[in-house]
Amino acid sequence: MTNEEGPTADSPDESPAAGSPDECAPAGSLLLDDQLCFALYAAQRAVTGAYRPLLEALGLTYPQYLVMLVLWERGKLTVKELAGTLRLDYGTMSPLLKRLESAGLVRRERSALDERSVLVAVTGRGEELRERAECVPSALLAGTRLTADEVARLRADLRRLTSMLPAVSTPK
Template identity: 55%
Template sequence: MDTAPPDDPLALERQVCFALAVASRNVIALYRPLLEPMGLTHPQYLVMLALWQRAPLSVKELSGLLQLDPGTLSPLLKRLESAGLISRRRARDDERVLAVTLTPTGQDLRRQAELIPAAVFAELGLPMDELLQLHAALTRVIEVTQKVGPDAP
């Protein structure tokens, strides 16, 4: 039962954070059945996307691209390495740098992953122009919040 006045600034359905949280959970849930046959979770899929695009990468570079702190990224990398999809090695020229590369199995997994964007698009059933506008708006939100958020420079 909705008892809040229509102009209530604290109405749940008016909150950007609520809309983003629910949309995020729902969209990520669409990925789950597509990723399960590949043996990947959604966060692992994001790591693989970055590596398929730019490998090899240092852990620091990967952390920056994914906007994850290294403490969160490390367990993901360990599981991907245990699955035989990536390898982590110290860089020859700088022992402090941990380089992440794809294994042949990890490289081959890309062929399966290429089907995922179209499958998600089909599941969403939204026009491509709406999805492109949404992506642009969310990218802008990310940019703005990085400038004003608690970790902003």
């Protein structure tokens, strides 16, 4: 049942779903340049592109570099811990780790404590690569022409945005 003002409380089938476009504020814009998602997408592609030549010199792709960063920082981890840290699924992690293992940079082994868990650790060759990779962050920072404070602020804003997004409902 509806009245002249719209759906009534006793007619749930006619009320818009939570987060539906019917509930959106009309102030939103559908212009591409007004979209936060596009600004983030374009920035991500630009940053990843800036990393490419730096990482090619190391023989790494950007996702492989991220795996190595986590392992250099934290040491031996399970595949599950790595996937969670990098926000990747197992279907993505497995081939990534396989390629890193083939390159001799990491080794995978079953956990002695839990046969279902696979541990990933950096090899000696992977540790040697760490020394060569130490120049990557400063080279990328120089390429952005941002100050260290600007980068820190941007990183903090992006982390805050990331932490807030699970609470946002998507339109159906």
